[in-house]
Amino acid sequence: MIQYVLESLVFQLIFLLTYDLFLKKETFFQWNRIYLIGTFTLSLILPWIRIEALQALVPNELIVYPSFLWQLDEITVYSKNNNESFFESISWEHMVFGIGMLVMYCWFSIKLFQILRLKHKGDVHYHKDYTKIVVPKSGTAFSFFRNIFLGQDIKQDKQQQIIAHELVHVRQLHTIDLIFFELMRIIFWFNPLVYVYQSKASELHEFIADSEVSKGNKKEQYQLLLSDVFRTQNISFVNQFFKKSLIKKRIVMLQKEKSGKIYRLKYLLLLPVTVSMLLYTSCENEKGRIDSSIRKEKNESFLVVDDLNNMSESEKNIQQRLTDELIQLKSPQTLMVEDGSNSVKLYIDKGEIKKVEVQKNSVEDKKAGSKINGDPTPFNIVDKVPIFPGCENAEDQKSCFMEKIREHITTNFEYPEKAEEMGIQGNVNVLFTITREGQVTGIRMRGPHELLEEETHRIISKLPQMQPGKHQGRIVEVPFSIPIKFEL
Structure with missing residues (x-):
């Protein structure tokens, strides 16, 4: 506004x-x-x-x-x-x-x-x-x-x-x-x-x-x-x-x-x-597209990119800037860079990168039912985004998808009682994949407390089945990320 x-x-x-x-x-x-x-x-x-x-x-x-x-x-x-x-x-x-x-x-x-x-x-x-x-x-x-x-x-x-x-x-x-x-x-x-x-x-x-x-x-x-x-x-x-x-x-x-x-x-x-x-008014901007996927919680930073194996110059610059900022801090820091299926975790301490972990298709994702055959297509570049129920006839299906996700979260949300009593609030970054069958799988979260993460998982797992996304004429899996801010 x-x-x-x-x-x-x-x-x-x-x-x-x-x-x-x-x-x-x-x-x-x-x-x-x-x-x-x-x-x-x-x-x-x-x-x-x-x-x-x-x-x-x-x-x-x-x-x-x-x-x-x-x-x-x-x-x-x-x-x-x-x-x-x-x-x-x-x-x-x-x-x-x-x-x-x-x-x-x-x-x-x-x-x-x-x-x-x-x-x-x-x-x-x-x-x-x-x-x-x-x-x-x-x-x-x-x-x-x-x-x-x-x-x-x-x-x-x-x-x-x-x-x-x-x-x-x-x-x-x-x-x-x-x-x-x-x-x-x-x-x-x-x-x-x-x-x-x-x-x-x-x-x-x-x-x-x-x-x-x-x-x-x-x-x-x-x-x-x-x-x-x-x-x-x-x-x-x-x-x-x-x-x-x-x-x-x-x-x-x-x-x-x-x-x-x-x-x-x-x-x-x-x-x-x-x-x-x-x-x-029609322009997109680096800050809107990339910085919106950056969240910082205590000593952890979280960055979502389109494709870890093929990062754009803008994404590389953002990652480098974040790394430089974390190196300047005195306390130990971690930076997690994810694209929905793969992740790289950097451990930073005393002004240098101490350790780098690469994770690929984690066991948790498989248990959640994620069936990734080939590379998923990022939401930002997919030709036809997944169609949320009720968006079939919408002129702008991407905007309709976003609006329906927002509506779903606000409608199904219940602030955890214990989190409210303990005064816990903050951002939970959630990542999930919409499969070729239109199912929501591979839900992963990062937040300040497990109570907020559990509530986020509950909300996202209630998402309905959708029509899958399409790219270059074929049905593809589409990873999607969104930050949810819990506020007392």
Whole structure:
């Protein structure tokens, strides 16, 4: 979730910078209106899009997020305390987020109530295209949907021109734009760029209305804008005529010559910007693919690779980095490197590797029923991953498989009572193989305590039979690994 929020925020910032640098000063007001609404919506959708054709492997050096934000493929399971209250079960992050939303929702409701109260106090006149509300003892002027609010203190000779201006807002449904951003402010109250988007949309609405009204007589519009500035309502989702911060900008835009059609080509900038974002969101990275398989428990480190006999350069670099780190430590360390069927164990002490053990198809695996004929095909590279029951018609069967595994673990999980009493928690790395018959065998685990390992074995052994994986047209065995985080 943190990754999604950060990506959305960065995308919004890029879109806003593009707008300010290239589009803001042009008189294509309607196009700019579409740009603001469209790019904000895009920034919420793009982080979820993964296009296989654009996927690439990105080196660690290019990853912008710090390591503590990445927990790919990790499943966290929690102990359940029956005496725990509802509020105690909610994390402080969710609590702060919920309180923020509640405060913003209440503020939105108060502003709606202010508008209803003004309408109730005012003198209401119904017209064909709009409803005019004359507010007593006021000099305010604004519109909200079909309602045009005019203060009683506004002179009669100015009212018609103001109404003509506000009618543009009414006909073009500008209030909907502002309400959209107001709702986004409730959900993303912590994101300052939502407020910037709403401000720029409000600014554009005034430019559009001024442009329409001034077609007949610009001089009158100048005089109206330069006249006394009346009181305004502190409501962010209404189109206010007399808004001091906008008067100068509106006059400047009224004086601008209409932009030439050739300048519409600037909007093509959106294409490379969007493609770059899609490329970024579709990329896989070394850290996500390999570091997610690294776990450290006390004096033991555990690394899962695709194939011990044919390790990639990235995997070799990761292993070397881990080994160098362990050599620097004063206490004895072990590093286990596994690929699902074979393993290498390095014993490190006093700054050097003391012993190396190679294990191949252990007796435990055979007892578990693993029938490995030939090399298994790693999950990451198999052409067709094993099909979990219920994923037969899924468009992305790999994602469906992962989701079903996650659902299975969280549904069947029971925190061991003894482990809870003893305060035991931590990561259990589990490795298993999906055979050519679709059975789960060769379950191996490494964790901080046997109680957690036993619970992990129980959960994984309950996995249903699947349709086996296929690679290069033949049925193959597929090893699979996943870290499960036990947390009190």
